[in-house]
Amino acid sequence: MPYPIYQVDAFSSDLFKGNPAAVVLLNQWLPDETLQKIAMENNLTETAFICPQNAELHIRWFTPTTEVELCGHATLASAHVLFNHEEIEGDEVTFYSKSGLLRVTKNDDQLVLDFPIDDIYRVSELPAMMKARSRDKIQEIYRGKTDYMFILSNQADIEDFVPSMDIISELDSRGVIITAPGKDVDFVSRYFAPKCGIPEDPVTGSAHTTLAPYWSKRLGKTSMTARQLSKRRGDLVCEIRGSRVLIGGTCKTYLKGQLL
Incomplete structure (x- = not known):
């Protein structure tokens, strides 16, 4: 049977910017191998699968090569689909996931993720990073649940950073966040x-569960503006509330169709 599929640009008010995600609506879970092949075929950073179970909405996320435990932009895109195309009632949707309960609230044209804050700690020098071209610009290194975070001096360092993908692939982490103070926003990053x-x-919405608590402590504020400086770029608003971080952004639907 066909399944509804959408492609949404998340964390952007304009098409062809932000982070594109596929959202697939299921009536029952397909085999994991099939879900992975669908994500590989979509060839986007993330494909989100939503499936109702016992009156609850469950969500899972797959990159083209693996399943991940948490994804921000595809969760934002999923809520956008439900609110704007599937006519879900109310201004809040709750997803059950491998990272616990995730809530998304609609606030005018903005959607707000309610995610758990990452636990981060400072780590000593990473020997592998001695070979990275921009090593001399890395001031501090932190580790969260899944990612390393490198603190750089300024926005220009973030824009000019040349990553060594081979070295990053060798690290015992999902990935690497780099971040610095921003010119027009509180902080900037790449992932x-x-x-x-x-x-x-x-x-990367999930990276901001690591970024937000760091910058909140450093800047002495609980509400912050952020920008991810990829080629497509994206804007986010972060707010610390106890052990949670609210991550706000907008979405645009690029396409909708049927997955055969």
């Missing part, structure tokens, strides 16, 4: 995850 089949992710 690299070649091990997951994503050399550079355009806009």
Whole structure:
């Protein structure tokens, strides 16, 4: 039977910017191998699969090569699809996931993710990074649940950073976040995850569960503006609320169709 499929540009108010995600609506789970092949065929950074179970909405995310435990932009895109194309009632949707309960609230044209804050800690020098071209610009290194985070001096360093994908692939992490103070926003970042089949992710919602608590402490504020400086770019608003981080952004639908 055919399944509805959408492609949505997340964390952008304009088409062809932000981070594109596929959203597939299922009535029952397909085999994991099939889900992975669909994600590989879509060839986007993430494909989200939504499936109802016992009156609950469950969500899973796949890159072209692997399943991940948390994805921000594809969750935002999924909520956008439900609110704008599937006519879900109310202003809030709750997803059950491998990372626990994830809520997305509609606030005018903005959608707000409610995600758990990442636990981060400072780590000593990574020997492999000694070979990276921009090593001298890395001031501090932190580790979260799934990613390393490198602190750089300024926005220009983020824009000019040349990652070594081979080295990043060798690290014991999902990927690497680089971040610095922004010129027009509180902080900027980029994200690299070649091990997951994503050399550079355009806009990474889940990375901001790591970024937001760091910058909140450093800047002494709980509400912050952020920009991911990939080629497509994307804008986010982050707010710390206890052990949660609210991550806001907008979406645009690029296509809808049927998956045969």
